[in-house]
Amino acid sequence: MGGTPRSSxxxxxxxxxxxxxxLWHLFNHVKLFSLRPDSYVAPVWFPVPRARYLELALILAGSAMEFMMEMFVDHSTFLPFAADGSxxxxxxxxxxxxxxxLALVVYAGAAVHLDRVRARGRGALCLLLVATVFAQELLVFHFHSTDHAGVEGQYHWLLQVVVAxxxxxxxxxxxxxxxxxxxxxxxxxxxxxxxxxAVIGAMVWMPSLVPKGCSLVREDGRDTVRCHSKESLxxxxALxxxxxxxxxxxxxxxxxxLYLYVCNRYPAVEAAYSPLQKAAGDDDVDDEGMDAHKGGVAHGFASLEIEV
Known part of the structure:
Protein backbone atom coordinates (compact mmCIF):
# COMPACT_ATOMS: atom_id res chain seq x y z
CA MET A 1 0.00 0.00 0.00
CA GLY A 2 1.64 3.21 -1.09
CA GLY A 3 -0.60 5.60 0.78
CA THR A 4 -2.25 8.68 -0.64
CA PRO A 5 0.22 11.48 -1.48
CA ARG A 6 -2.62 14.01 -1.77
CA SER A 7 -3.89 13.13 1.73
CA SER A 8 -0.42 13.60 3.17
CA LEU A 23 5.86 32.26 13.64
CA TRP A 24 5.37 35.61 11.88
CA HIS A 25 2.87 36.65 14.56
CA LEU A 26 5.01 35.31 17.40
CA PHE A 27 8.04 37.32 16.33
CA ASN A 28 6.13 40.55 15.70
CA HIS A 29 3.99 40.43 18.85
CA VAL A 30 7.10 39.89 20.98
CA LYS A 31 8.96 42.63 19.08
CA LEU A 32 6.11 45.11 19.47
CA PHE A 33 5.71 44.31 23.17
CA SER A 34 9.45 44.48 23.80
CA LEU A 35 9.75 47.90 22.17
CA ARG A 36 6.69 49.45 23.80
CA PRO A 37 5.41 47.34 26.71
CA ASP A 38 3.38 50.22 28.20
CA SER A 39 1.52 51.09 25.00
CA TYR A 40 1.19 47.59 23.53
CA VAL A 41 -2.01 46.95 21.58
CA ALA A 42 -2.21 43.62 19.74
CA PRO A 43 -2.66 43.88 15.95
CA VAL A 44 -4.64 41.11 14.27
CA TRP A 45 -2.23 40.95 11.33
CA PHE A 46 1.09 42.58 10.47
CA PRO A 47 1.87 44.59 7.30
CA VAL A 48 5.29 44.66 5.68
CA PRO A 49 7.08 47.57 3.98
CA ARG A 50 6.07 48.16 0.35
CA ALA A 51 3.67 45.20 0.53
CA ARG A 52 1.22 46.09 3.25
CA TYR A 53 -1.21 43.23 2.62
CA LEU A 54 1.34 40.50 1.89
CA GLU A 55 0.29 38.34 4.86
CA LEU A 56 -3.38 38.56 3.98
CA ALA A 57 -2.70 38.08 0.26
CA LEU A 58 -0.77 34.87 0.92
CA ILE A 59 -3.57 33.57 3.16
CA LEU A 60 -6.12 34.48 0.49
CA ALA A 61 -4.16 32.86 -2.34
CA GLY A 62 -3.27 29.70 -0.42
CA SER A 63 -6.81 29.19 0.85
CA ALA A 64 -8.33 29.80 -2.57
CA MET A 65 -5.94 27.30 -4.14
CA GLU A 66 -6.73 24.67 -1.51
CA PHE A 67 -10.45 25.35 -2.00
CA MET A 68 -10.09 24.64 -5.72
CA MET A 69 -8.11 21.48 -5.00
CA GLU A 70 -10.76 20.16 -2.64
CA MET A 71 -13.73 21.04 -4.83
CA PHE A 72 -12.47 20.30 -8.33
CA VAL A 73 -9.05 18.59 -8.45
CA ASP A 74 -8.92 16.11 -5.59
CA HIS A 75 -11.15 13.54 -7.30
CA SER A 76 -11.25 11.51 -10.50
CA THR A 77 -14.35 13.28 -11.88
CA PHE A 78 -13.15 16.89 -11.25
CA LEU A 79 -16.76 17.73 -10.33
CA PRO A 80 -17.88 18.51 -6.76
CA PHE A 81 -21.49 17.46 -7.37
CA ALA A 82 -23.28 14.47 -8.86
CA ALA A 83 -25.37 14.73 -12.02
CA ASP A 84 -28.54 15.40 -9.97
CA GLY A 85 -26.85 18.21 -8.01
CA SER A 86 -26.33 16.20 -4.83
CA LEU A 102 -13.75 29.49 2.43
CA ALA A 103 -13.74 30.86 5.99
CA LEU A 104 -10.06 31.81 5.57
CA VAL A 105 -10.81 33.52 2.25
CA VAL A 106 -13.62 35.52 3.87
CA TYR A 107 -11.35 36.55 6.76
CA ALA A 108 -8.43 37.65 4.58
CA GLY A 109 -10.61 39.44 2.04
CA ALA A 110 -12.66 41.21 4.69
CA ALA A 111 -9.54 42.22 6.64
CA VAL A 112 -8.09 43.90 3.55
CA HIS A 113 -11.35 45.73 2.82
CA LEU A 114 -11.87 46.85 6.44
CA ASP A 115 -8.35 48.24 6.50
CA ARG A 116 -8.66 50.05 3.18
CA VAL A 117 -11.87 51.83 4.24
CA ARG A 118 -10.43 52.46 7.73
CA ALA A 119 -13.52 50.99 9.37
CA ARG A 120 -13.96 51.77 13.05
CA GLY A 121 -13.49 48.77 15.32
CA ARG A 122 -11.88 46.81 12.50
CA GLY A 123 -9.51 45.09 14.96
CA ALA A 124 -12.39 43.52 16.89
CA LEU A 125 -14.19 42.63 13.66
CA CYS A 126 -11.08 40.93 12.28
CA LEU A 127 -10.68 38.93 15.47
CA LEU A 128 -14.31 37.85 15.20
CA LEU A 129 -13.55 36.64 11.67
CA VAL A 130 -10.48 34.79 12.96
CA ALA A 131 -12.65 33.20 15.64
CA THR A 132 -15.11 32.17 12.92
CA VAL A 133 -12.31 30.36 11.08
CA PHE A 134 -11.35 28.41 14.20
CA ALA A 135 -15.00 27.69 15.02
CA GLN A 136 -15.46 26.36 11.48
CA GLU A 137 -12.40 24.14 11.92
CA LEU A 138 -13.64 22.82 15.25
CA LEU A 139 -17.08 22.09 13.80
CA VAL A 140 -15.63 20.21 10.82
CA PHE A 141 -13.06 18.21 12.79
CA HIS A 142 -15.57 17.27 15.48
CA PHE A 143 -18.45 16.31 13.20
CA HIS A 144 -16.41 15.04 10.27
CA SER A 145 -18.28 12.79 7.83
CA THR A 146 -15.18 10.58 7.65
CA ASP A 147 -14.98 7.91 10.33
CA HIS A 148 -12.12 9.31 12.38
CA ALA A 149 -11.85 6.19 14.49
CA GLY A 150 -8.75 4.49 15.76
CA VAL A 151 -5.34 6.07 15.24
CA GLU A 152 -6.51 8.77 12.81
CA GLY A 153 -9.29 9.71 15.22
CA GLN A 154 -6.82 10.12 18.08
CA TYR A 155 -4.65 12.51 16.06
CA HIS A 156 -7.69 14.54 15.01
CA TRP A 157 -9.08 14.62 18.57
CA LEU A 158 -5.79 16.11 19.78
CA LEU A 159 -5.97 18.60 16.89
CA GLN A 160 -9.35 19.74 18.18
CA VAL A 161 -7.72 20.63 21.52
CA VAL A 162 -5.32 22.99 19.76
CA VAL A 163 -8.05 24.52 17.58
CA ALA A 164 -10.22 25.10 20.66
CA ALA A 198 1.95 18.28 9.33
CA VAL A 199 2.45 15.49 11.88
CA ILE A 200 -0.97 14.05 10.98
CA GLY A 201 -0.11 14.13 7.29
CA ALA A 202 3.13 12.26 7.95
CA MET A 203 2.06 9.74 10.61
CA VAL A 204 -1.29 8.75 9.12
CA TRP A 205 -0.53 8.61 5.39
CA MET A 206 3.14 7.75 5.09
CA PRO A 207 3.44 3.94 5.25
CA SER A 208 6.95 4.01 6.72
CA LEU A 209 5.69 6.01 9.73
CA VAL A 210 2.56 3.99 10.50
CA PRO A 211 2.83 2.55 14.05
CA LYS A 212 3.92 -1.06 14.53
CA GLY A 213 1.02 -3.50 14.33
CA CYS A 214 -0.99 -1.17 12.07
CA SER A 215 -1.18 -0.64 8.32
CA LEU A 216 -2.79 1.53 5.67
CA VAL A 217 -5.97 0.08 4.19
CA ARG A 218 -8.36 1.32 1.53
CA GLU A 219 -11.85 2.07 2.85
CA ASP A 220 -14.65 4.06 1.19
CA GLY A 221 -12.32 5.38 -1.48
CA ARG A 222 -9.62 6.65 0.88
CA ASP A 223 -6.62 5.33 2.79
CA THR A 224 -6.74 5.08 6.56
CA VAL A 225 -4.79 3.38 9.33
CA ARG A 226 -6.20 0.21 10.85
CA CYS A 227 -4.50 -1.73 13.64
CA HIS A 228 -4.47 -5.52 13.72
CA SER A 229 -5.24 -5.95 17.43
CA LYS A 230 -6.51 -4.03 20.44
CA GLU A 231 -3.02 -3.98 21.86
CA SER A 232 -1.64 -2.41 18.67
CA LEU A 233 -4.42 0.18 18.65
CA ALA A 238 -0.49 6.16 23.32
CA LEU A 239 2.25 7.07 20.84
CA LEU A 258 12.30 33.35 20.94
CA TYR A 259 10.90 35.74 23.55
CA LEU A 260 14.28 36.11 25.27
CA TYR A 261 16.10 36.56 21.95
CA VAL A 262 13.70 39.19 20.57
CA CYS A 263 13.58 41.13 23.86
CA ASN A 264 17.36 41.21 23.91
CA ARG A 265 17.52 42.19 20.23
CA TYR A 266 14.87 44.95 20.52
CA PRO A 267 15.09 46.65 23.94
CA ALA A 268 12.32 48.98 25.04
CA VAL A 269 12.24 52.44 23.47
CA GLU A 270 12.77 55.30 25.93
CA ALA A 271 9.65 56.98 27.21
CA ALA A 272 10.63 60.22 25.48
CA TYR A 273 9.93 58.58 22.14
CA SER A 274 6.68 56.87 23.15
CA PRO A 275 3.65 57.74 21.01
CA LEU A 276 0.86 59.79 22.52
CA GLN A 277 -1.98 57.64 23.80
CA LYS A 278 -5.55 58.33 22.84
CA ALA A 279 -7.87 59.47 25.57
CA ALA A 280 -9.58 56.77 27.54
CA GLY A 281 -12.87 55.77 25.97
CA ASP A 282 -11.84 56.17 22.34
CA ASP A 283 -13.83 53.74 20.21
CA ASP A 284 -11.22 52.55 17.75
CA VAL A 285 -8.76 50.93 20.17
CA ASP A 286 -7.05 49.08 17.34
CA ASP A 287 -5.66 52.42 16.12
CA GLU A 288 -3.87 53.06 19.43
CA GLY A 289 -0.14 53.16 19.04
CA MET A 290 -0.38 52.06 15.40
CA ASP A 291 -0.36 55.26 13.32
CA ALA A 292 2.52 56.57 15.42
CA HIS A 293 4.67 53.65 14.26
CA LYS A 294 4.12 54.30 10.56
CA GLY A 295 7.28 54.92 8.63
CA GLY A 296 9.52 53.34 11.29
CA VAL A 297 9.44 56.18 13.88
CA ALA A 298 10.33 53.86 16.74
CA HIS A 299 13.73 52.22 16.99
CA GLY A 300 13.67 48.81 15.36
CA PHE A 301 10.50 49.42 13.39
CA ALA A 302 12.17 50.58 10.20
CA SER A 303 11.63 47.15 8.67
CA LEU A 304 8.02 46.76 9.71
CA GLU A 305 5.00 49.07 9.62
CA ILE A 306 2.79 48.33 12.61
CA GLU A 307 -0.45 49.83 11.43
CA VAL A 308 -3.60 47.76 11.00
Missing part, protein backbone atom coordinates in the same frame (compact mmCIF):
# COMPACT_ATOMS: atom_id res chain seq x y z
CA UNK A 9 0.39 16.77 1.24
CA UNK A 10 -3.12 18.08 1.91
CA UNK A 11 -2.22 18.18 5.61
CA UNK A 12 1.47 19.09 5.39
CA UNK A 13 1.14 22.12 3.09
CA UNK A 14 -1.71 23.80 5.06
CA UNK A 15 0.23 22.92 8.20
CA UNK A 16 3.27 24.73 6.83
CA UNK A 17 1.06 27.74 6.14
CA UNK A 18 -0.23 27.84 9.72
CA UNK A 19 3.33 27.47 11.04
CA UNK A 20 4.51 30.38 8.87
CA UNK A 21 1.68 32.67 10.02
CA UNK A 22 2.11 31.60 13.64
CA UNK A 87 -23.00 15.74 -3.04
CA UNK A 88 -21.61 12.21 -3.49
CA UNK A 89 -20.87 10.42 -0.23
CA UNK A 90 -17.20 9.98 -1.08
CA UNK A 91 -16.85 13.75 -1.63
CA UNK A 92 -18.38 14.96 1.64
CA UNK A 93 -14.97 15.29 3.29
CA UNK A 94 -13.77 17.45 0.38
CA UNK A 95 -16.68 19.84 0.87
CA UNK A 96 -16.03 19.94 4.62
CA UNK A 97 -12.38 20.83 4.08
CA UNK A 98 -13.41 23.42 1.49
CA UNK A 99 -15.60 25.37 3.92
CA UNK A 100 -12.57 25.87 6.18
CA UNK A 101 -10.72 27.33 3.20
CA UNK A 165 -7.30 26.96 22.28
CA UNK A 166 -6.95 29.10 19.13
CA UNK A 167 -10.68 29.88 19.24
CA UNK A 168 -10.59 30.79 22.94
CA UNK A 169 -7.62 33.16 22.55
CA UNK A 170 -9.16 34.80 19.48
CA UNK A 171 -12.30 35.59 21.49
CA UNK A 172 -10.27 36.71 24.51
CA UNK A 173 -8.31 39.05 22.26
CA UNK A 174 -11.48 41.02 21.53
CA UNK A 175 -12.01 41.82 25.20
CA UNK A 176 -8.33 42.19 26.08
CA UNK A 177 -6.59 43.87 23.12
CA UNK A 178 -3.70 45.01 25.35
CA UNK A 179 -2.99 41.55 26.74
CA UNK A 180 0.37 40.35 25.48
CA UNK A 181 -0.22 36.93 27.06
CA UNK A 182 -3.36 36.36 24.99
CA UNK A 183 -1.61 37.31 21.75
CA UNK A 184 1.45 35.22 22.59
CA UNK A 185 -0.61 32.11 23.36
CA UNK A 186 -2.77 32.58 20.25
CA UNK A 187 0.30 32.85 18.02
CA UNK A 188 1.89 29.82 19.68
CA UNK A 189 -1.33 27.82 19.24
CA UNK A 190 -1.53 28.73 15.55
CA UNK A 191 2.06 27.54 15.15
CA UNK A 192 1.29 24.35 17.06
CA UNK A 193 -1.82 23.72 14.96
CA UNK A 194 0.25 23.89 11.79
CA UNK A 195 2.92 21.62 13.24
CA UNK A 196 0.32 19.07 14.32
CA UNK A 197 -1.40 19.13 10.92
CA UNK A 234 -3.81 1.05 22.30
CA UNK A 235 -0.07 1.40 21.66
CA UNK A 236 -0.64 3.57 18.55
CA UNK A 237 -2.97 5.93 20.45
CA UNK A 240 0.05 9.84 19.43
CA UNK A 241 -0.45 11.21 22.95
CA UNK A 242 3.30 11.06 23.58
CA UNK A 243 4.01 12.87 20.33
CA UNK A 244 1.54 15.59 21.28
CA UNK A 245 3.31 16.04 24.61
CA UNK A 246 6.75 16.13 22.99
CA UNK A 247 5.74 18.76 20.43
CA UNK A 248 3.94 20.81 23.10
CA UNK A 249 7.12 20.87 25.18
CA UNK A 250 9.15 21.78 22.09
CA UNK A 251 6.82 24.68 21.22
CA UNK A 252 6.93 25.92 24.83
CA UNK A 253 10.73 25.95 24.94
CA UNK A 254 10.89 27.53 21.48
CA UNK A 255 8.50 30.36 22.45
CA UNK A 256 10.49 31.13 25.60
CA UNK A 257 13.77 31.13 23.67
Missing amino acids: IGHILPGAGFVAVG IPSDRLHNHEHAIIC ACLATALLGIGFPRSFAVSLVRSACITFQGLWL HRAK ANLQFGWYLSFITVFVIA
